[in-house]
Amino acid sequence: MAKDMGKVKVEYQSIEDSEREAREHPYTVPIPEGLTEEFFPSKPVTDEQMMRWMTRHIEPYPGYADEEAAWERAWQEVEIAQLKADGEPVLELDPVHVDPEFDPxxxxxIVYDEPHIVQNPDNGEADLFIDTADLTEDELKHDDSQDSEK
Incomplete structure (x- = not known):
């Protein structure tokens, strides 16, 4: 059932105004110790590794995606806490679990020959899953997911 969250007037805010607003009205909720404004990985990362991560989603090292996701989740929790502290309406929904279709x-x-969006239950990250067994020789040559295994 849909919940009426009321109406809000939307106003454009320039980047300069947004930055000034952030300086003038800092967070009133506690920010967890060690949570930095920018994400800093636990291991050194080269520019080349970052380009592969940003363009083809190949982790610079195992666990990098989980570290970044944990940092993003921590900031989301701070943002939601700040919205609640400011009295803003926050819509929170439970995850929807979809059961697979079964062949009678x-x-x-039933496994369809199309990509699936799968969600990691441990960290909540969603990824596009393509079964490489369903790909042709030509598609396998151009498949970036093979690079992540090297």
């Missing part, structure tokens, strides 16, 4: 003759889940 075999009782096994």
């Amino acid at each position: 003759s075999t009782g096994k889940p």
Whole structure:
């Protein structure tokens, strides 16, 4: 059931105004110790590794995506806490779990030959999953996911 969150007038705010607003009205909720304004990985990362991460989503090292996701989640929690402290309406929804379709003759889940969006239950990150067994030789040559295994 949809919840009426009221109406809010939307006004454009320039980058300069937004930065001035942030300086004049800092957070009133506690920011966790060690949570920095910018993400700093736990291991050194080269520019080349960052380009691969940003363009093809290949982690610079195992666990990098989880570190970045944890940093982003921590800031989201601070932002939500600040909205609540400011009296702003916050819409929070429970995750929706989708059950697979089952083949009535075999009782096994139906696997379609198309990409799936899958969510990691540990960190909540969503990714596009493509089963490489379904790809042709030509598609495999151009598949970036093979680079992440090197």
